[in-house]
Amino acid sequence: MSDRAPGRTFMATYIVRRILIVIPTLFAVSILSFAFVRLIPGDPATVMLGERARPADVEKFKEQMGLNQPLYVQYIRYMEQVLQGNLGTSIVTRVPVIDQLAYRLPATIEAIFFALLIGILVGVVTGIVAALNRNTLIDTIANLIALTGVSIPIFWLALIMIYFFAVNLKIVPPGGRIAADITVDRITGFYLIDTLLMGRLDYFGSAIRHMILPAVVLSTTVMPQIMRLTRASMLEVLRADYIRTARAKGLRQGSVIFKHTLRNALLPVITVIGLQIGSLLGGAILTENAFSWTGMGSWFYGAISARDYPVLQTAIMFNAIIFVVMTMLVDISYAFIDPRIRYK
Amino acid sequence: MSSKKTLVTRRKFLTLAGVSAAAGLAAACAPATPQPAAAPTTAPEAPAAPAVEQTLIIGRGGDSVALDPAIVTDGESARVCEAIYDCLVKLEGASTKPVPWLAESWQTQDSKVWDFKLRAGVKFHDGEPLTAQAVKWNFDRWQNPDNPFRYPSQKYEYWDTEMSEIVDSTEVVDELTFRITLKEPTVLILPKLALFNFGIASPKAVEAQGESYATQAGTPVGTGRFKFESWVPNDKITVVRNDDWWGSKVTLPYTQMPKLTKIIWRSIPDNNTRFAEFQAGTLDQADIAQTDLVTLEGNPDYVFTVTPSTSVGYIAFNHAVPPFDKLEVRKAWAHAVNWDALIETFYSKYAKRATCFQPPAILGHNPNIKAYEYNPDLAKELLAQAGLPDGFETDFWYVPVIRSYFPDSKALSEAMAADLAKVGIRLNLKTEDWGAYLSDRRDGKFPVWALGWGSDNGDPDNFIGYHFIWNDPKKPNVEDGYNNPKLQELLREGRIVSDPAEREKIYQQAEQIVHDDVARIPIAWPANVAVDRSYVKGRKQWVFRDQYENFYIEK
Numbered sequence: 001m002s003d004r005a006p007g008r009t010f011m012a013t014y015i016v017r018r019i020l021i022v023i024p025t026l027f028a029v030s031i032l033s034f035a036f037v038r039l040i041p042g043d044p045a046t047v048m049l050g051e052r053a054r055p056a057d058v059e060k061f062k063e064q065m066g067l068n069q070p071l072y073v074q075y076i077r078y079m080e081q082v083l084q085g086n087l088g089t090s091i092v093t094r095v096p097v098i099d100q101l102a103y104r105l106p107a108t109i110e111a112i113f114f115a116l117l118i119g120i121l122v123g124v125v126t127g128i129v130a131a132l133n134r135n136t137l138i139d140t141i142a143n144l145i146a147l148t149g150v151s152i153p154i155f156w157l158a159l160i161m162i163y164f165f166a167v168n169l170k171i172v173p174p175g176g177r178i179a180a181d182i183t184v185d186r187i188t189g190f191y192l193i194d195t196l197l198m199g200r201l202d203y204f205g206s207a208i209r210h211m212i213l214p215a216v217v218l219s220t221t222v223m224p225q226i227m228r229l230t231r232a233s234m235l236e237v238l239r240a241d242y243i244r245t246a247r248a249k250g251l252r253q254g255s256v257i258f259k260h261t262l263r264n265a266l267l268p269v270i271t272v273i274g275l276q277i278g279s280l281l282g283g284a285i286l287t288e289n290a291f292s293w294t295g296m297g298s299w300f301y302g303a304i305s306a307r308d309y310p311v312l313q314t315a316i317m318f319n320a321i322i323f324v325v326m327t328m329l330v331d332i333s334y335a336f337i338d339p340r341i342r343y344k
Numbered sequence: 345m346s347s348k349k350t351l352v353t354r355r356k357f358l359t360l361a362g363v364s365a366a367a368g369l370a371a372a373c374a375p376a377t378p379q380p381a382a383a384p385t386t387a388p389e390a391p392a393a394p395a396v397e398q399t400l401i402i403g404r405g406g407d408s409v410a411l412d413p414a415i416v417t418d419g420e421s422a423r424v425c426e427a428i429y430d431c432l433v434k435l436e437g438a439s440t441k442p443v444p445w446l447a448e449s450w451q452t453q454d455s456k457v458w459d460f461k462l463r464a465g466v467k468f469h470d471g472e473p474l475t476a477q478a479v480k481w482n483f484d485r486w487q488n489p490d491n492p493f494r495y496p497s498q499k500y501e502y503w504d505t506e507m508s509e510i511v512d513s514t515e516v517v518d519e520l521t522f523r524i525t526l527k528e529p530t531v532l533i534l535p536k537l538a539l540f541n542f543g544i545a546s547p548k549a550v551e552a553q554g555e556s557y558a559t560q561a562g563t564p565v566g567t568g569r570f571k572f573e574s575w576v577p578n579d580k581i582t583v584v585r586n587d588d589w590w591g592s593k594v595t596l597p598y599t600q601m602p603k604l605t606k607i608i609w610r611s612i613p614d615n616n617t618r619f620a621e622f623q624a625g626t627l628d629q630a631d632i633a634q635t636d637l638v639t640l641e642g643n644p645d646y647v648f649t650v651t652p653s654t655s656v657g658y659i660a661f662n663h664a665v666p667p668f669d670k671l672e673v674r675k676a677w678a679h680a681v682n683w684d685a686l687i688e689t690f691y692s693k694y695a696k697r698a699t700c701f702q703p704p705a706i707l708g709h710n711p712n713i714k715a716y717e718y719n720p721d722l723a724k725e726l727l728a729q730a731g732l733p734d735g736f737e738t739d740f741w742y743v744p745v746i747r748s749y750f751p752d753s754k755a756l757s758e759a760m761a762a763d764l765a766k767v768g769i770r771l772n773l774k775t776e777d778w779g780a781y782l783s784d785r786r787d788g789k790f791p792v793w794a795l796g797w798g799s800d801n802g803d804p805d806n807f808i809g810y811h812f813i814w815n816d817p818k819k820p821n822v823e824d825g826y827n828n829p830k831l832q833e834l835l836r837e838g839r840i841v842s843d844p845a846e847r848e849k850i851y852q853q854a855e856q857i858v859h860d861d862v863a864r865i866p867i868a869w870p871a872n873v874a875v876d877r878s879y880v881k882g883r884k885q886w887v888f889r890d891q892y893e894n895f896y897i898e899k
Contacts, residue, residue, distance in 0.1 A: 043779065058783075064496060093409060095560045095577065103577060159616055167624045174624040175617050176579070180401050180608050183574050183582065292612040292621075294579045302578065302613060307779055 033316035088310030106189030108295030115218035123223040127230025146224035158290035175292040214291040221283035222276040233265040399606040403630035407611040412558035413543040415498040426890035429543025429566030442534040455529035462520040466590040468546035476522040481547040495555040502541035603896035634692040653703040653869035655798035657749030664825025665791040672730035674862035678716035680723035681763040690756040698866035708804040708851020723767040735768020741793035748870040749796030788822040804851040
């Protein structure tokens, strides 16, 4: 296997093949999401018109929205639009879905970015500490925290945090992306960037303060996994021969841990972080709702209760695309990290 | 929008007064002679233009759909539209009496041809003048399906249901005189004109913005107290005071300049989060679940304002499904349950036991009807008379969401089931997703179920009429299979008669029939409870009208 040329060819074939698989996957996802959305009992007409809906109104509404067409016609029409870059118009607000997406995506990316940052920092550090203090009280506590993190329902945690830090201690705001009386210019959609572009440090401060609770709560969806994986991976590497060699060479503890152990131990952690983006998106649904954070999650949540088909569809498709793409990237990165995969 | 968890039921904030309600109408319209505008009854208030900024932040359960009043029907849109637009006519404060607004006076010889004299010098927020042409432009858009400024995505539901049957044509008499000709003489046109849906928009703005007018992507332009500033979708809508508002230049009641300089409506769909924000002090007013209100009672940081109930929670039967086709069975159900105990346990203290279908605030409420008494023995007897001495088993559907008329439908249903079991009626409690619930109920799939209603405007046609009039009077309704011809006749008559006293009698008779037939069992009338942070002053006991001009902040 020392010949590099075949390896590179295999690698290229592997990547191309891996990317091509994405196409039918997404196609299947589009059909499934279309079907699932319409399988939810209750149609948007009834939900929108509520208690006052009379049959004639409902029929009229369905006709206007094209909901009385056979499903396959609706699907074909939908896909035609999507392939032309038109994601439809929200049934509830009559605003193009693409406009809403452009507005909500940055909010979620901001939240996920900070949640991931906190999750990685805290998860990796506690993982290392736990591994180094294996089977001590510290290890037990770290494990306990991780377990609790996995088990606590996120909306409950959010509410407790709101009451403790925002209602009682009043050290952070309870919800929203920025103070209500601030209107941020729409430049990039990222409040943390736009407030700086506006040259308003006070606005930026408000945005940061509003970010704290949601990011911390959302980070609990990934932190435990990162912590446990770091710990396990550290322990495995610490047992490796080359670590013993390093120690035998008389290297200092710090050097052994950070240079030799951590670098190797983090490889699997990094790939797992990629997959965690998916659970962050899932966690964002409840977190955003709890903090009235106007991102993808609360958009999705609202669309479910309103049966806003075009929005729901886009949200599902979008999450699926992120999942599929992340999985693909992880698979490909495995191929780089683990040469055995390329040759299968 | 009733699917949302917002606790402002659809249109608690809507203006329309009863399409008849009460003496006000008679007073406003009785003389068939030219009628002057209401004379100033209060001393002109110095235009309140405090230098200080006064911002009111309101927390609510959902975002507005659009801010074009002609095409929306939901309460969250209505609340904002009322600040931005003015109608020709407005309802007086706490009552449902129409008073001059954009029209400074009106006259009619025969109640068929109405001339509205517009106020001079009124300007839209975009600087355009309010003229009879501008008003007609609005009416044309509402009335004519082929109007170029209507779009397929828009529904003019309120024009279609409230106005299309009574308005024949409109015309411009002169620069400031606008004429409405009705198909039949009626005085009901006045309170209808006060519906927020008939707020006058700037023709220039609608023409320029096209289909996106007053959507999240557009800008609403009216003549109202507040000007639109910004809309961050699903987050907040901001309006600022219109310092050129016409009302500050005339001396009429209700035309004082608001003290608030800015209003922000924040959408916070989650009830718990909204409540937490209210407690954290980031909201000055909030729509709070009645069950959560208890937590704040007695706390000096909050002020409660209770206004009379305008809604009812009820149990409905499908009369086409045995055994509910038998009066005795429905009656047995009504007598078998200790409703008073249920209401005490499962409603806030602001709710009252319903004695008849409509609460006392609604015209036609019948005070002579006594609530069904708790009498299990009588219930058993009635079941025996119906040929069911051992009782029966049925599915019962309870409301899956929190409504003020059913704060905890599941728990209440369980308690009710326990009472019913004692007389032999065995319930299988069921529910499903709210959207499915509403449509299955409408399609007649439920034998017996729980639901409720909140008045849009205080009128009985919108209350008892809404529930028991069917478009084909000869056929029973699919939803509940109930059809009492006498009731149909009365309720249809109620739509035509304009004398409030006579109308009240008609609806009281209708109430009696609903009670005697046990058509549905009204359970509770929840009160409207508003809660403000105590530094928000000025709230009055108005039910069917906005009151942004009343509020001010005093910290």
